[in-house]
Amino acid sequence: MYTIGETAELLGISAHTLRYYEKEEIVRPLRDAGGDRRYDESHIKWLQFVIKLKETRMPIASIKKYASLVIEGEQTAGDRLNLLAEHQRSIRAQMQTLQDADEMLTFKIASYRTLAEA
Template sequence: MTHMATGTLTQERSALSVTAAAQVIGVSPHTLRYYEQQGLVRPARNASGHREYGEADLRRLVFLTRMRLSGMTMRDLTRYIALVEEGASTVPDRRQIMHAQRDRLTRRIRELTLALETTEYKLRVYDGHPEG
């Protein structure tokens, strides 16, 4: 079992097929194959040539899907993963990417909060209670 809401994958398991991994992560197998084509994840292959996603692959996929959900571009993700694979010397560059992403998310949350407040105001007006 996974615990996606808490941000962790907690159960030890053997490698998963592309279909099983997609199901665990909550995306389509096509998405996983796309991430692989883009060089963002590199699952092992078994003797038959089928993909086998291990724990590290699943953690990477959780990160990728959350960053995409948050609006990070494929260009930024590709750059970030390339830096990760270059090693520890790239931590300052990775931090810079994450700071920029946090700034975008903070701005977007602020915008969505204002939109929600406006929506709630309109609902109060329609219910005959514009002040309460």
């Protein structure tokens, strides 16, 4: 079991972010006898996934929706599939945009190298 500070450090996020995720019902930490938050390995794995969704620009509203679907159970598998498939399409579009930009930059850099060497 990890404290909120240990969990934040382990995940590279702030304790404030963990509290926000709890407030938004994205994560539901356990509580010890004193009422302090405790996170187990399942919380860590879940939060790692949430962080990846956030890093890949999934809106917080969609992350909340996904979290609520997970809590609702297996009957929401189709909805979860659709939500994640849509996000994957978005990621692939982002990747294509980055690839296109990289190709343009490669061309420009090569052009400037040629000019600089002349």
